[in-house]
Each structure stands twice: as structure tokens, then as C-alpha cells.
Amino acid sequence: MTIARDEIGQRSETVRRANLSAIVRELHGQGPLTRSELVARTGLTRSAIRGLIGELAVGGLVTESPAASLGMPGRPSPLVCPDPEGAVVLALDIEVDSLAAAVVGLGGEVLDHIRVDRPRGHSSVEQIADDLGQLVGVLRARRSGWSEIAIGVAVVGVVRRADGLVSMAPNLGWTDVPLGARLERVLGSEAPIHVANEADLGALAEVRRGAARGAEHVLFVSGEVGVGGGLIVEGQPFTGVAGYGGEIGHMPINPAGLSCRCGSVGCWETEVGAVSLLRRAGRPPHSGRAEIDGFLRDAEAGSPTALRALAETGRWLGIGLAGLVNVLDPRLVVFGGLFGRIHPFVAETVDAELDRRALAAPRRLVRVVAGSLGAEAPLRGAAELAFEPLLADPAMWMRRRDVESSRDAVLPLRRVVA
Numbered sequence: 001m002t003i004a005r006d007e008i009g010q011r012s013e014t015v016r017r018a019n020l021s022a023i024v025r026e027l028h029g030q031g032p033l034t035r036s037e038l039v040a041r042t043g044l045t046r047s048a049i050r051g052l053i054g055e056l057a058v059g060g061l062v063t064e065s066p067a068a069s070l071g072m073p074g075r076p077s078p079l080v081c082p083d084p085e086g087a088v089v090l091a092l093d094i095e096v097d098s099l100a101a102a103v104v105g106l107g108g109e110v111l112d113h114i115r116v117d118r119p120r121g122h123s124s125v126e127q128i129a130d131d132l133g134q135l136v137g138v139l140r141a142r143r144s145g146w147s148e149i150a151i152g153v154a155v156v157g158v159v160r161r162a163d164g165l166v167s168m169a170p171n172l173g174w175t176d177v178p179l180g181a182r183l184e185r186v187l188g189s190e191a192p193i194h195v196a197n198e199a200d201l202g203a204l205a206e207v208r209r210g211a212a213r214g215a216e217h218v219l220f221v222s223g224e225v226g227v228g229g230g231l232i233v234e235g236q237p238f239t240g241v242a243g244y245g246g247e248i249g250h251m252p253i254n255p256a257g258l259s260c261r262c263g264s265v266g267c268w269e270t271e272v273g274a275v276s277l278l279r280r281a282g283r284p285p286h287s288g289r290a291e292i293d294g295f296l297r298d299a300e301a302g303s304p305t306a307l308r309a310l311a312e313t314g315r316w317l318g319i320g321l322a323g324l325v326n327v328l329d330p331r332l333v334v335f336g337g338l339f340g341r342i343h344p345f346v347a348e349t350v351d352a353e354l355d356r357r358a359l360a361a362p363r364r365l366v367r368v369v370a371g372s373l374g375a376e377a378p379l380r381g382a383a384e385l386a387f388e389p390l391l392a393d394p395a396m397w398m399r400r401r402d403v404e405s406s407r408d409a410v411l412p413l414r415r416v417v418a
């Protein structure tokens, strides 16, 4: 009998934790919702929602404002808000041209944010980790009193998710670099560090908070100096066996093309990346974000050279994309980073190449759009990655916090005894 009762107890504990997770996920993804909306979205009963919200409020993850009718018909229902200060994560982003750090609260609110040009000549993991450590130092100085529950890191490289080893980042010159371990030392934080490829995280961010919100089958194509891909299948990130998937920038596309930083020749990246775009426009190809801004201003002013460069890049974009559409059959292709910025100039050419080259059936189903999070998509995705353990099991995290706060409560007693 006792065993049976234990089993029932365990089962109901599992159900309770799953329900807490469902509620926190809804609030994190959608923002404030009334209790009635939570009932409708989770399928839980009104009284179950009331009890679970009470627990989450005590745990500091949500706040409730008094019953508000919000202009809706029917009985007013209390508004439940995720508390951005209730749980924060640290998000970091390592791009070829820039480095960024942000503090992001539950619900996805960016509480503070810095992006700087990557210091020229700084390319070793030690230097980049130190530079990121300095950015985090600035954030900590500007805003006291937060401690992150986890750290998410986006990097322009192929990443082994399990331990944050960057096995290859051609545009940083990295091979088998233990980025996660290095950041752990530099940041001196006890919070777990999760490292992933920047395009995978860009895809996650656009699906959670951007142009692909709610879409189930999405290919995110991100272009800067390097070109990366992030795939969402049935709403879930697809990363391959170890996290190495999605390296579409290194699809061989032009056997007569240029050498690629990965060691191959004629990769997609060599035809559509920022370097080739600047070269086609007769600008210094390795000169960073300011040069790209100047080039785009020329394009907006109607410079024929800039527009010709964009047309050629658009053609290669369409050619590569036709192959990807045939293989993956996505509903939505989202252009991120530089590709998002050039989308208005290349959309027609890309569509024309898709019409010419992709199979008719998947071509009819797919739309190509610009991302709405711009250059910040990978950073926002890094925050989403860091929130994932909390979203999966908020009860676990609330219990850890209870332990911490009871430890705090003991301190004054110790002082009195001393």
C-alpha cells in the first residue's frame, strides 16, 4: 500500500512540475496573460491555474495584477506577468566583426545590452574571452544586484553542444577551441554555460520572438562574413547528432570559385558572404561593419555599382536556396544578419532563381522574408538557450532558490552568535 501511495505521489509531483513548466513557457513566450487565457492555452482547470500561479508568485517568477477586464467581455480575470527580474540570464555573442553581451529577464526583456566592434587582431580564445569578460564587467557595474541563472553563448562556429567545444570556426581561425571552459574561468560565474552556433540561435530567436513566430518549419539563413543556417523542424531546433548541423555556408556551389576559409573551394559563403559583396562593389572586402553600412547607404542612394553587386549576390543566394528548398521543404526562409538588411534589394532576384530552379511543389509552399531581430537575433537566441533549463522545470529552480534564501536567512544568526 505504501509503495502504491508513493507511486501516486511521484506521479502527481511529475504532473505538477510539467504544469508549472507549461505555464512558465506560455508567459515567457507570450508575455502577460490573464488567468483565463492561461486556462485556454494550457488546458488546465481554473483552480489548478490559481494554485500553480500562487506557487510561481512565491517563487518570484511571476507577479499578478488585480482583476482587469482588458476590454474583453465576461468576468475580469487577474493578469499574470512574467517577472523579468525574477530570473535573468546572461547572453553573449561572438561574431566575426563584433562582440556583444546582454542581461535578459524572464519573458525575454533585454534589461541591458552592449555591442562593440571586435578589437582588431584579437582572435585567440583567451583574448576574446577576456574581451567578453570586460563587457560583462561593464554590465555588472551598470546594474547591480542581479545574478544570472545561466549563460548562453552564440558563436560563429561549429559547436559541440555538450561541452561548448568549438570544433571549427574558420572566420576566427579556431580549431577545437574549448570556449565553454575558457569562459567559465574568465567569468567566474557558477551558472552553467551553454554554447551554440549563432545561426542555430538566430533561428530559435526568430521563431520565439521574431519574423517566424509560431512557424513550425523554418530555415534561417544568416549572412555576415560567414554564412550559417539554423533549421527548425516541427517547432524544434534541428542541430544534428552533436550540434554540428546546419553549416550551409560551406555547401560546395561553384567549383570554379574562390578558396574558402574552411579549406575547400567555392563554398556558398564565398559567393554570398559580406566579403564577396564588398569585393563586387569595389570596396575593401575585409573592413568590417562600417564599410557594410557605407555600402548599404550607396545602394539606397541608387549607386549602379552597389546595385549590380547586390544583383549578383542575390543570384547566388537564390541558386543555393533552391537546393536547400528542394532538400528541406521549409514553410518559411528567414534572412538574418546582413541578408536581412539586403533583403529588399535581392528579394526579386532570389524569388526568380527559386522559380527557375526549385522543384515546383516545395517552391509553391515557401516564402522568403527578412528577419525582424536584425543583428541581435543570435544574442536573443543565446538568452533563449540559457532559459531552457528553467522553462523545462521551473520547480527545480524555485527549490534551488529557496535553499539559497534560507542560507541568507541563517547568516545574521551566525553573526549574532559570533
Ligand SMILES: [Zn+2]
Binding pocket: 249, 250, 260, 261, 262, 263, 264, 267, 269
Ligand atoms: Zn567553406
